[in-house]
Amino acid sequence: MTTVIERFLHYVKFDTQSSEETVVLTTPGQFELANALVEELKALGLDDASVDEKGYVLAHLPANTSKHIPPIGFIAHLDTSPDMLGKDVKPQLIENYDGSDIVLNGDKNIVLSPKDFPELLNYRGKTLITTDGTTLLGADDKAGIAEVMTAIDYLQCHKDISHGKICIAFTPNEEVGRGADHFDVQRFGAEFAYTVDGGAIGELEYENFNAAGVKVKVQGRNVHPGSAKGKMINAILLAQEFIMKLPKDETPVNTEGYEGFYHLTDIHGNVEETILNYIVRDFEINSFQQRKEKLQQIIIDLNEKYGPERFSIEIKDQYFNMKEKIEPVKHILENAEKAMEAVGVVPDIRPIRGGTDGARLSFMGLPTPNIFTGGHNFHGKFEFIPIFAMEKAVDVILKIVEIYTAK
Numbered sequence: 001m002t003t004v005i006e007r008f009l010h011y012v013k014f015d016t017q018s019s020e021e022t023v024v025l026t027t028p029g030q031f032e033l034a035n036a037l038v039e040e041l042k043a044l045g046l047d048d049a050s051v052d053e054k055g056y057v058l059a060h061l062p063a064n065t066s067k068h069i070p071p072i073g074f075i076a077h078l079d080t081s082p083d084m085l086g087k088d089v090k091p092q093l094i095e096n097y098d099g100s101d102i103v104l105n106g107d108k109n110i111v112l113s114p115k116d117f118p119e120l121l122n123y124r125g126k127t128l129i130t131t132d133g134t135t136l137l138g139a140d141d142k143a144g145i146a147e148v149m150t151a152i153d154y155l156q157c158h159k160d161i162s163h164g165k166i167c168i169a170f171t172p173n174e175e176v177g178r179g180a181d182h183f184d185v186q187r188f189g190a191e192f193a194y195t196v197d198g199g200a201i202g203e204l205e206y207e208n209f210n211a212a213g214v215k216v217k218v219q220g221r222n223v224h225p226g227s228a229k230g231k232m233i234n235a236i237l238l239a240q241e242f243i244m245k246l247p248k249d250e251t252p253v254n255t256e257g258y259e260g261f262y263h264l265t266d267i268h269g270n271v272e273e274t275i276l277n278y279i280v281r282d283f284e285i286n287s288f289q290q291r292k293e294k295l296q297q298i299i300i301d302l303n304e305k306y307g308p309e310r311f312s313i314e315i316k317d318q319y320f321n322m323k324e325k326i327e328p329v330k331h332i333l334e335n336a337e338k339a340m341e342a343v344g345v346v347p348d349i350r351p352i353r354g355g356t357d358g359a360r361l362s363f364m365g366l367p368t369p370n371i372f373t374g375g376h377n378f379h380g381k382f383e384f385i386p387i388f389a390m391e392k393a394v395d396v397i398l399k400i401v402e403i404y405t406a407k
Helices: 004-011 028-043 118-123 139-157 235-244 285-306 323-329 331-342 357-362 387-406
Strands: 057-061 072-077 092-094 102-105 110-112 128-130 166-171 192-198 203-205 210-219 261-269 273-282 311-319 370-372 384-386
Touching (some): 004 139, 004 387, 028 057, 028 139, 028 166, 057 139, 139 166, 139 192, 139 384, 192 387, 210 235, 210 285, 235 285, 323 331, 331 387, 370 387
Parallel strands (some): 072 166, 072 192
Antiparallel strands (some): 057 166, 092 128, 102 110, 261 273
């Protein structure tokens, strides 16, 4: 049987960085990993494993008992974040971590330090997998894929363990918010599912942000600076005025827990035209609506000041808080909590300050809370994951299956 670590170290070799470009359905690297996973699933005996033209991998492990057991789904995503390079990942194993600074890359003076990331100190004596300081690691979500695959491998190697139908899916483009765009819930066939896409060991999540993407366009007027008096309208400076009208303490760096925010993710342009891209997040739907209304009011006020259509705004809802879809079937959360406790993991039920495929899938008729992978510092060069946490994630998946089989 292949270990979860062996799988993970193999999967991170695939460059599956997703793309923000809307014309891209799925990047070539995602298809490459998807095809490899299909072959692996078939080798494990899941004969119906397939990848479709959009890059979705689906497979089913049939029930091996006549007992009525609800079909359970486990989902992870193929892609890594576009925020940082995911090519030529070179994982480093830090054995028996002693709590000191970890030099990821001596040449570039890149250091993973508990001074910056105090959670490292929770893993003294454990073996960690880190980056080499030049790429992300890819635990988000190749750790999740490895954990699901290893659990299936275990069940296939221990056919005396009874279980119901288990539905497996690996989705593309989750990191750019399109992981559920073409997900076929009916074909997947699960009554409910779990995304294996969380962070530190013990995380169990069924609440997430309501989310919107915002594009603000500022139209200026460019004139030669030598004769610009009374004529030039500098779109960059007007964009700066828009930025300053948003509350400075409602940004990601100043918020935590259930606090929402406005996040300026990108600014580009020139005197003639400048574009601001934001994401807006809030757990409460009323507050979420108020945030969007505030942005629209700022546009109205600035257009009154500088002239009509100087500012324009486009707001697109991305996903909503899945809490309302999980609470009516709270047993799926409670049984995940029991599974963690049974394998010696302390459940840490917390809101997701982000989103997962499960957020959208829950509104598509597939209630889908999120369980941990074990990783930290996703999307960047300081990403790391403790090996024992990955092994515990496999145990939790197997225990969830066992709990539903025993009912």
